[in-house]
Amino acid sequence: MIKKNYFEYAQLLSSEYSTLLSNESVRNILLKTFEDQIPIFDKDLSYREFTNQFLVHYYPNEISVKSTFINNILSKTSNHVSIFELNVGNSRLDLCKINRFSTAFEIKTELDTPKRLNKQMEDYFKVFERVYVICSIHNLENIKPYIPDDCGIYTYYITKTGRYVFKKARTAVKSNFISAFAQLSVLTKKDLNTYFECPHLQSKEAMIELIINKKSHNEINKIFKFCLRNKYYRKWNFLLENRADILEIDYQWFFKNTVSPEVVYL
Template identity: 70%
Template sequence: MQEKRNFEYAKLLSSQYSTFLSNNTIKNKVLKAFDGQLSVDKFKNTLSPREFVNQFLLDYYPNETTIKSTFINNVLFKTNNHVSIFELNVGKSRLDLCKINSISTAFEIKTELDTPKRLNQQMKDYFQVFDMVYLICSVQDLKSMTSHIPSECGIYTYYSTKTGKYVFKKARGAVKSSSISAFSQLSVLTKKDLNVFFECPTLESKDTMIDLIISKKTEKEINKIFKLCLRRKFQYKWNFLVENSSDILEIDYQWFFKNTLSPRIVYL
């Protein structure tokens, strides 16, 4: 019963939280959300109101933000020499995470709060653009999700321990995509990207620029330059997050990746 109440509190706090809110404003929102069920003394010890919300959401609200940030902590931060990117538009889909080094890897997150209804379209889009594709889902949702993904798609599963820690396991390795489309890859990029990285003259239509590049370069060359472009574009943002991660709360990872402002300025 208490677990269900905590989930509802966490859901409400998640909808009201914003990175830019002051600690005092967050404190008032927390006290209002708990409707007198939480002591003001909660904030007088070790956790600030912002830190309390971060920990409470990680413990009781397994939404995309929680799973994404803990996956980054447990998997992506453990390896070097890559650039990871949040929320990339790919075809008709919006990719949760991707990792770029000599191989491009897409990660689609399906939490216990999600349904698999968009997975078929997402898989189609991602396999046309990335070398490898992984689904991230909870252990209990594995069977229901597997029927919606191709056998080439790798799988990371996760579960939460009694102490609230998330454990991730690679349940199935990914097979390199045989469906990569140069047109789909180039469509992810902007006209400026096509001009700078592919030395294509800026034309009125992006599709015309893409057709011109495809006529002059092989699919292998395009795939290589595509990955180089993404690394260069997002290198600074990813490095900023990595270097400042000890000062950034998990629920704010994506915001700081996008805005690259000092936590000391934002967390006043």
């Protein structure tokens, strides 16, 4: 008899799982986690597929919300590039989308605390034209005091069958706090040299100052978006092209590494 509830099992399973585990290792972790009593919901699933389904359904952490948001929202539109885990100021942004506009998405699950949101909002509004928070509909009222009125909101809830349902609860207002310095600070010295034709100087700060003195803020914003789109196009396109063969809990790993799922899932 399984004594723990499914959330506790999913939490344990999440701490043990890694994309690079062999199928046999995934099986052994499942047996260890469930004390040799794996609840099989669909016998046609492989052990790895079962792990993915179980974690997405019963452990709605950032990884689960991020991947299902991609499936339900971001992948539904074309002509954009999305990016995982971008360093912005002193924060690490969960997702962003670059097309004609730049849009930031910060995920706050029911497992997260909102205490860092104020600082994250400050960082994101300096760099992106639109900023959204993605949060559980059950946690919406707890999140609102930590975000400005100009921040958009996506809510989600999970059905009994484990399906995530997202809804845009508030549309983001274009940021009035865009900082050329903050945008350029997100980029590397190589980016500044390649996309802004800035000579290599000893410090990135000196290169940024030179660019700001030569180009308008509008020009910098336009090139900034072009740079991010070009840098991450191949990674995002790889994920889209192979998404049918990649498990949701592994999206971020494959985005970063661009290795064929056939090789990893041997």
